[in-house]
Amino acid sequence: MNTARRLFSNLCKVGLPFVLCGGILYWMYRDFDFQYIEHVLWHEMNWTWMLLSFPFGILAQAFRGWRWRQTLEPLGEHPRNSTLVNSIFLSYALSLVIPRVGEFARCGVLKRYEGTSFPKALGTVVTERAIDSLLVLAITAIVFLCQIPVFTSFFAKTGTRLDTFLGQFSLTGYLVTAICGLAMLLLLHYLLRRLTIYNKVKATVSNIWQGIVSLRNVRNKPLFTFFTLAIWLSYFLHYYLTFFCFDATAGLGLNCALVTFIVGSIAVIVPTPNGAGPWHFAIKTMLILYGVAEPTALIFVLIVHTVQTLLVVLLGVYAAIRLSFTKTK
Secondary structure (H helix, E strand, O other), X not given: OHXXXXXXXXXXXXXXXXXXXXXXXXXXXXXOOOHHHHHHHHHHOOHHHHHHHHHHHHHHHHHHHHHHHHHHHHHOOOOOHHHHHHHHHHHHHHOOOOOOHHHHHXXXXXXXXXXXXXXXXXXXXXXXXXXXXXXXXXXXXXXXXXXXXXXXXXXXXXXXXXXXXHHOOOHHHHHHHHHHHHHHHHHHHXXXXXXXXXXXXXXXXXXXXXXXXXXXXXXXXXXXXXXXXXHHHHHHHHHHHHHHHOHHHHOOHHHHHHHHHHHXXXXXXXXXXXXXXXXXXXXXXXXXXXXXXXXXXXXXXXXXXXXXXXXXXXXXHXXXXXXXXXXXX
């Protein structure tokens, strides 16, 4: 009975994110002409800007690995930079299969190749995520306050009010939004339950706590701050440069890019592979708000997300190959 229950639980962890992702994408693209995508890819899209965005996608993950080293050093852990960066590459790729599993996987990589304490490494990951969340919240507040005049001007010029815009949502649109919110609540409930289980193991919790508080002992705090800002600047440039791949988005400007980037960053909290589904829905909705036609917005989110996901896969494959030749300490 316990084996069957565990198997069912594992199937739900793997299957439900894909079901949620597939359901949202099917609803968005159910009447879409996919043959037109091929025409856009080879005849209308400017691939130069897409290729220019790749280094920033790679740098964002590399900066995360280098920053991780700083939080581990106060705990007496000194893993190699190459192992740290490759563990990040691999963690993002694995999260495409099982959302959020990458956070545990990268700690496991350090445990195997560097002898790093798994609980301590996990604690530093918790610290990093908390810092990143606070930074995203701060950026969100600033962008929202700066964009209030833009939204007011947009509604005044178009004669569109916010309640009218929201009224354009169909029942299915509200349903998808509700499902995404429910998935976030279920994920939070699951994490809290897991934390309760961990709390039963006193030594493990102690090590995790050491990792969480390691930030106050970081030796070079200005460098840590630089890495944190560089991570999110790289993520943003990785996304923003794709605007210039398409005529419809090339002229939207920095403000639109910031707003859609923040909305997309919040949407990926929903546990689906690389945020697929919720990210598409959120970005498409905001692009429409900025005057992009719905078919064009659908093309943009599908191509950009697919190409950037392929980059994550390639980096994961590269990391797996590199790690296979890495000597363990």
